[in-house]
Structures are given as structure tokens and as C-alpha cells.
Amino acid sequence: MKELLNDLDRWQRQDKAIAIARVVDLDGSGPRLPGAAMAVNEDGEVAGSVSGGCVEGAVVTEALDIIETGDRRTVTFGYSDDEAFAVGLTCGGTIHLFIEPLDW
Amino acid sequence: MADEVTSPTPVYAQLKEAIRKERPVALATVIEGPNLGSKLLIEPAGLSGEVVSAGTLGNEDLDRVAGRDMLGELSAGRTGIRRYGPDGQARSDEVSVFIESFAPPPQMLIFGAVDFTAALANVAKFLGYRVTVCDARPMFATKKRFPRADVVAVDWPNRLLDEVGPHLSERDAIAVLTHDAKFDIPAITSALQTEVGYIGVMGSRRTHDDRTKRLIDAGLTDAELARLRSPIGIDIGGRTPEETAISIVAEIIALRTGRDIPALRDSQGAIHRS
Numbered sequence: 001m002k003e004l005l006n007d008l009d010r011w012q013r014q015d016k017a018i019a020i021a022r023v024v025d026l027d028g029s030g031p032r033l034p035g036a037a038m039a040v041n042e043d044g045e046v047a048g049s050v051s052g053g054c055v056e057g058a059v060v061t062e063a064l065d066i067i068e069t070g071d072r073r074t075v076t077f078g079y080s081d082d083e084a085f086a087v088g089l090t091c092g093g094t095i096h097l098f099i100e101p102l103d104w
Numbered sequence: 105m106a107d108e109v110t111s112p113t114p115v116y117a118q119l120k121e122a123i124r125k126e127r128p129v130a131l132a133t134v135i136e137g138p139n140l141g142s143k144l145l146i147e148p149a150g151l152s153g154e155v156v157s158a159g160t161l162g163n164e165d166l167d168r169v170a171g172r173d174m175l176g177e178l179s180a181g182r183t184g185i186r187r188y189g190p191d192g193q194a195r196s197d198e199v200s201v202f203i204e205s206f207a208p209p210p211q212m213l214i215f216g217a218v219d220f221t222a223a224l225a226n227v228a229k230f231l232g233y234r235v236t237v238c239d240a241r242p243m244f245a246t247k248k249r250f251p252r253a254d255v256v257a258v259d260w261p262n263r264l265l266d267e268v269g270p271h272l273s274e275r276d277a278i279a280v281l282t283h284d285a286k287f288d289i290p291a292i293t294s295a296l297q298t299e300v301g302y303i304g305v306m307g308s309r310r311t312h313d314d315r316t317k318r319l320i321d322a323g324l325t326d327a328e329l330a331r332l333r334s335p336i337g338i339d340i341g342g343r344t345p346e347e348t349a350i351s352i353v354a355e356i357i358a359l360r361t362g363r364d365i366p367a368l369r370d371s372q373g374a375i376h377r378s
Binding site for chain 1: 120123133185204
């Protein structure tokens with residue numbers, strides 16, 4: 001979160017809508033621990049990361065939808081989920097992300 | 105109380121402020137169950153030094169139970185999910201709460217303003233430490249020589265540690281790089297009074313043997329001597345200040361994670377081979 005603050009400040013000054021994704025849980029091997037965070041603004045600009053680069057693209061798609069709808073939800077990416085999401089972690093782990101608008 | 109809140113996003117504003125000011129803070133978010141997304145923030149020592157909170161998880165009893173857990177998770181530096189009943193019941197799991205701990209950065213104290221100090225200060229900053237460089241000689245202990253250090257103190261290590269030592273914890277590290285007995289001995293003796301997780305002491309094998317004798321003469325026990333990583337670092341054949349700094353922080357990481365490493369203190373023979 002700390003590494004996102006400067007980008008978040010800048011986006012808030014520009015009145016951009018923002019979604020934040022945080023790793024809340026991890027099964028098996030995973031590159032980033034719970035608490036790892038990534039922010040996406042309405043233009044699709046990205047700050048931070050939640051994996052080793054494996055799922056960030058899919059997170060941007062989810063985040064843009066969340067900015068659009070105002071929903072908040074848990075999204076799971078894992079090796080066995082590649083049918084559902086067409087992305088996963090090559091390391092074989094599963095990560096659970098909570099994605100929500102920065103409206104708090 | 106409510107009229108003090110001027111920001112439209114009071115929880116985020118307070119979180120940001122606490123993280124930037126390096127105050128410990130915990131944030132709880134409901135990620136499953138009623139009041140999805142609602143938040144509770146707790147600072148054990150806010151601006152006034154008292155417990156401060158902001159936001160709510162939507163239920164007074166849940167706030168009380170989760171708030172207590174947040175303080176525990178924060179002091180242990182843990183981040184993860186806890187499950188409760190809608191009123192905070194411990195044996196239920198209708199509500200999943202993600203508790204995130206933001207601990208202030210760990211500290212590294214480096215004693216001795218030598219060439220290796222600047223490199224170690226840089227690497228320590230890279231790893232997220234708050235770095236203090238301390239040397240009693242004003243000519244050497246200057247901000248200009250150690251621009252990346254957060255604090256450059258012209259002082260004796262034992263005097264500095266009298267002041268800051270009681271606040272240090274297992275996450276913190278002390279590196280004694282002086283290899284000058286009149287400076288080393290009081291620095292090491294004072295470092296051993298703290299609870300830091302790492303005390304590394306630089307010097308050749310000969311310096312180490314000589315220093316160990318002096319430390320025994322000064323009354324240190326075997327258990328105290330066993331806490332010292334001396335000679336400092338792991339055996340990667342590093343020579344330059346930068347390579348030595350890497351070998352020191354590698355030892356700090358391995359000690360924290362409990363991994364087996366080729367520590368210089370456990371090996372024999374010359375540290376630098378030609």
C-alpha cells in the first residue's frame with residue numbers, strides 16, 4: 001500500500017476514479033503475500049502489483065469493471081482456474097484478491 | 105466527533121497519514137458477509153499517543169472483537185483473514201474480515217562511519233530499513249558522507265543505545281563496523297542489552313579473536329557471545345563495500361527466515377582469499 005500512495009495522491013488530484021486490488025489470501029506457492037496491493041485508475045493506469053506479473057492484466061480488466069459498476073468482490077486466480085479466467089499463476093498457487101473502489 | 109471528519113474518505117485519509125508518518129496502523133475490511141467493504145482502522149498510538157479508531161464494520165460488537173484482534177495482529181506484524189459471526193462471535197464464520205497490519209519500517213543502526221557504512225546504508229534503505237549511522241568522530245559522521253541514512257548521529261554507540269535501545273525489537277538490526285576495540289566493546293555490550301534480532305560485528309578472524317577475548321574480559325557470557333554474528337556476513341567472497349553489504353543483509357534475511365547459510369562466523373580460514 002505504501003508504494004501506491006504517491007500515485008493515488010496524483011490520481012485523486014486529477015479526480016480519477018480508482019479501484020484497489022489487495023491479495024487477501026494465498027493457497028500454496030505464490031509470489032506476493034497477503035497485503036500486496038495494486039491500484040488501477042479509470043484510464044487503465046496501474047500502480048503496484050499483486051503477483052509476479054502473471055495476473056495483473058486480468059486484474060486491470062476486473063478493476064475497470066469495478067470502477068464502472070461500483071461493485072466490490074473477491075476474485076480468485078489459480079492454476080486450476082485457467083478455464084474460467086484464462087490466466088493463472090505458473091507457480092501452481094492460488095491467490096484471492098479483494099477488489100474495490102477507493103471510495104472509503 | 106463526527107464534525108472533525110472533513111475528508112470524504114476519512115478512513116483512507118487516516119491510513120495514508122499513519123503510513124506516511126510511520127505510525128503503526130491496522131486496517132480491517134469486510135470481504136464477505138453483511139456490510140461488504142466496510143472498514144475499521146485502529147492506531148494503537150495515534151497523534152496523542154492513545155488508541156485511535158476510524159470507521160466501523162457495521163456492528164458495534166464486531167468492531168470491539170475485531171478491534172482487539174487487530175491490535176494483536178498488528179503487534180505480531182501479521183496480515184490475513186479472520187472470521188466471525190455477525191456480532192463478532194468467535195465460533196462463527198459468516199463474516200470474513202481482512203486485517204492488514206502496517207508496521208513502521210524496521211530499523212538498522214550502523215556503528216562506525218567507515219567506507220562499508222555508506223554501502224550498507226544504501227542496501228538497507230533499498231530493503232526498507234530506517235537507517236541510523238553513528239560514530240563519535242564528527243569529522244566522519246556527516247550527512248554528506250551518508251546521504252541515504254535517515255539519521256547521522258555524532259555520539260558514542262552506548263549513549264545512543266541508552267536512548268533508543270529500549271524501543272528496538274526483533275525486527276531491528278545492529279551492525280558494528282568500527283573494528284576498533286575502544287569503540288567496538290561498548291557498542292557490542294550495549295547492543296546485547298537490546299532485543300534486536302541481529303547483531304553483526306565486522307573484522308578479520310584475528311580482530312574477531314582479539315575482540316572475543318576482550319568481550320569475555322568485559323564479563324560477557326557464552327550465550328551473549330553466541331548472539332553475535334562475528335565476523336559479520338555470509339561467505340560469498342565479497343570484497344568491495346557493496347559486495348560486503350550484500351553479504352550482511354543476506355545474513356540478516358536468512359537469520360529471520362531460519363535458513364541455513366554459509367555464515368562467516370561458522371567457517372574457518374581467511375575471509376578474503378587472494
